[in-house]
Amino acid sequence: MQYQSQKVAMPYFIAAIGLFTGQILFGLIMGLQYVMGDFLFPAIPFNVARMVHTNLLIVWLLFGFMGAAYYMIPEETESELFSPKLALLMFWIFLVAGALTIVGYLLVPYAGLAQMTFNDLWPTMGREFLEQPLPTKLGIVVVALAFLFNISMTILKGRKTSIALVLLMGLWGLAVFFLFSFYNPSNLVLDKYFWWWTVHLWVEGVWELILGSLLAFVLIKVTGVDREIIEKWLYIIVAMTLITGIIGTGHHYYWIGTPEYWQWFGSVFSALEPIPFFMMTVFAFNMVNRRRREHPNKAATLWALGTGVMAFLGAGVWGFLHTLAPVNFYTHGTQITAAHGHMAFYGAYVMVVLTIISYAMPMMRGRAANSEKAQVMEMWAFWLMTVSIVFITLFLTAAGILQVWLQRVSETPLGFMATQDQVTLFYWLREISGVIFLIGLIVYIASFFVEGETKEAA
């Protein structure tokens, strides 16, 4: 660690891992409710568990992104953070606001929560992923602006690298497109249309800029490959991301009332969306093969390579699987979507945050890398979590194919619940894979507490 202020990243990473654990526990509750419908009912109905599961995911990834930025930007700009105190203050505000929101979901019926938080004055709640009460949404904006101010000021006074620039654009984009969550017209079609401007332009747009810059940063550090080469790759990857992904938004505009030309725009451009992900895989392997140093942190290198592969499989391949309009006509809103969602989020965003944590945490603890023993344990966690997410995806895909066949393609279609009864076996298998994922996560957390011989950070 070259700059003292980088250390503010540490609480962000710890909070991220804590909330990640909560996310997985609620995922397991939901998985069980798929097969034992009345599990924990009425204490935690499925919709509440799902809100907690998805909101925790979003919040912990945001913690991860912010921590990553606070760690990376001083090294990239070669100057201390503009204000480490502001970064620490925002950490506590975000953590308390996030925790209160989750507690609110769990303890108060949602309609009551809406009442308490002035949703009638400005209704924004009750839309998928944007369920947060108005005060929480405003809090996110305040925290994001303070964070962006801090990062932007640091970049302004320091060295301006391409990695820092792409990261900054991704983070500003994240804040700007979140503003669409405040727009909730009473016309459902308009509501859905612009809801995607937050959701799609986040995960298939600006978040990928963040992903790319995090990956590029770690690859420079662990491979020692020339910055010029890495940054050229980064620009090409994020260029392809936005060239395909922006109009790729059209793959959400097939069946929600929008004009039919979106079926063409959406199909053509989103069929190209796997390209940047494939390039990311090639990029990661290429740079590691051309490495000019043997970095002692093997675990971080493994996470970086894993991000490339799994993002390509989850976002690229599983996205392509159901993105063409004639296919999507049958698969829209089935377990196929769930399968894609799980592997894409894990492969792209979970893994890249764990990559930067894997690289940065040892540095912040005063060593170049963790002990051999700790790294072996972390790599076990990598394989346990990655293999189980692959199986979760495969089982949900199987469930989805059966669901499509029985409920949508058949000449004598079954009803929704009758179909669900037919695919129970796959839901059980998914739940078992989920338990193995949790074991992997426990091993991951335990790896932070393994001692052993380490070298001082350079």
Place this chain on the structure above:
Amino acid sequence: MSQTFTKSMARNIFFGGSAFFFLLLVALTFDTMQVLPKRDHRENITPAVERGKMVWEKNDCIGCHTLLGEGAYFAPELGNVYKRRGGEFVKSWIKSMPTKVPGRRQMPQFNLTDQELDDMVAFLKWTGEINTSKWPPNIEG
């Protein structure tokens, strides 16, 4: 990548490409906004439909159900439920929850008033009349 392809060329493709396609999205959005009134039948959005959407949102229905295919995949699609079941069935179904059948998926009791139930049905009826390019493939959603 070869030496003739420089970083600044890559950067220009990034800025130029992103700006171009974002403007294209804005242009297509503009066109979509002109066409939408014929497809969403907004002239039929009555105050009851508006209130119904609020009831839908305040009870986080999207946390279990899909609506035009978007939402959670735990419970049936409701974009066409008005056609599939009719308004009276929807109201009596909501009122009789939870079924408490052991082992079955349970829907909470939301204690909706008669007015809220009527508004919800109005919202679901209007939603069912949106031109969704023939989706879903059949009445089961």
